[in-house]
Amino acid sequence: MNPTPTASLISRVTRPLSVLILAFGACTASAQPGTSLPRSTVETIGVNPSQRTQIQEFVTNWSSRVTSEDAQDIKRGIEALTAPLQGRGVSVAFRQAYTQALNPLFSELKANESVANKLSLLRISADLATPTAVNNIQGLMSDDDHGVRLFAISRAGQVFETTRVHGPAMTGTDANALINAITDAAQQNADQHELIKACARALASGTTLGTRDLGDARSRAIIALSDLVGSRLQALNANEDPTFAQSLAFDAASATTRSISDITASVTAEAARAAVRPGGDIISVPLRRYLAKTLEPQNDRELTVRSVQTGETLLYFARRKAAELDGKTVNDIETTSFSSQLEAGDDRDFRNDAAALLGPGSPIVRTFGFDDDRFLR
Numbered sequence: 001m002n003p004t005p006t007a008s009l010i011s012r013v014t015r016p017l018s019v020l021i022l023a024f025g026a027c028t029a030s031a032q033p034g035t036s037l038p039r040s041t042v043e044t045i046g047v048n049p050s051q052r053t054q055i056q057e058f059v060t061n062w063s064s065r066v067t068s069e070d071a072q073d074i075k076r077g078i079e080a081l082t083a084p085l086q087g088r089g090v091s092v093a094f095r096q097a098y099t100q101a102l103n104p105l106f107s108e109l110k111a112n113e114s115v116a117n118k119l120s121l122l123r124i125s126a127d128l129a130t131p132t133a134v135n136n137i138q139g140l141m142s143d144d145d146h147g148v149r150l151f152a153i154s155r156a157g158q159v160f161e162t163t164r165v166h167g168p169a170m171t172g173t174d175a176n177a178l179i180n181a182i183t184d185a186a187q188q189n190a191d192q193h194e195l196i197k198a199c200a201r202a203l204a205s206g207t208t209l210g211t212r213d214l215g216d217a218r219s220r221a222i223i224a225l226s227d228l229v230g231s232r233l234q235a236l237n238a239n240e241d242p243t244f245a246q247s248l249a250f251d252a253a254s255a256t257t258r259s260i261s262d263i264t265a266s267v268t269a270e271a272a273r274a275a276v277r278p279g280g281d282i283i284s285v286p287l288r289r290y291l292a293k294t295l296e297p298q299n300d301r302e303l304t305v306r307s308v309q310t311g312e313t314l315l316y317f318a319r320r321k322a323a324e325l326d327g328k329t330v331n332d333i334e335t336t337s338f339s340s341q342l343e344a345g346d347d348r349d350f351r352n353d354a355a356a357l358l359g360p361g362s363p364i365v366r367t368f369g370f371d372d373d374r375f376l377r
Helices: 005-030 049-066 071-085 092-111 115-128 131-140 146-166 172-188 193-206 217-235 243-261 269-291 302-325 338-344 347-358 363-368
Strands: none
Touching (some): 049 071, 049 092, 071 115, 115 146, 131 146, 131 172, 146 193, 217 243, 217 269, 243 269, 243 302, 269 302, 269 347, 269 363, 302 338, 302 363, 347 363
16 A cells, blocks of 8 residues: 555654654763763863763773773773863863873883883873873883883973973972983983984973972973083084984974973973073084084084074073073173074174184183183193
8 A cells, every 4th residue: 555645754854853762862872971971070160070980981991991901992991981081171070080090000001011001001191190100101211121211201201291281280209200311311322312312302391390389390401401511512523413302492492492492381490591501502502513623514514503593592492591580780791693604604704703702711611610721632
């Protein structure tokens, strides 16, 4: 029997509706407890018992993936567990409660010391940036595996970045311990350029730390970065290729200049003095090479010009900051044009002006108590 026109119309109208109902039902069924976390929980300023239960269910649901033998499962588990820590508005209270819920997983990852487990531990910890997370990362910065060490150092930098973006869930003591661990890693791997670069990048991230809740951690990062870069610049002799040290110094000087010029944060007098050193060290490299007749030709000194430009900018702002903190006038601190002189090929003028500023008995050497041959020897 053929359906009536009315029945046919009802069928056409209700069929899409039934499809929608089935689709909605499927979506509802897939949104099982523990598969996601609401933003209200991630952004809460105080975790209540119900939210703590949500967090625990979520962590429990995904933890087994992270400890599985299947690479794709591990990847999905890590992505799921780090997803709530991405984006804006992640609260300190959530990160602290989330760390507590993750502690059993951390213990399990540490118990089986595979490279995969170590990398998973580092991946999650960096986005938490809590004391437990800092300890996890520090513990792997001296790992026997080079790749693990390198990743641990990069994750230390991510801890500082997470703290800058989402606020401190650790203390200044935790931050300083991480800075010290990065410094130790650099000293223990002094001949590994890739790792040294990672240390410099991590410390550069440390120079962005706030100073209201983390004490002198920003200043400690400035000092550590200045030591790391300055020591390599100073150790260069006039016949060595300066490319690596100059490229390292370029990024470090830029980061340090931004840090000491940040009006929303404060730095110590010791940090300002430390920042003067690499500024002078950067300029001293082409100065020593000019005197030794090993300075590259004018058309082949792009990196030298760029590094000197960042060096003299850092030197200017570091001297001003040091003078301000010491209650002295800044009127006699003038900008320099060393990079322009080198770019234009005015090498003799560069030598005369740079030597007057940095040579034995110069104002900078006397003011900051540097050895006479610190910059010119």
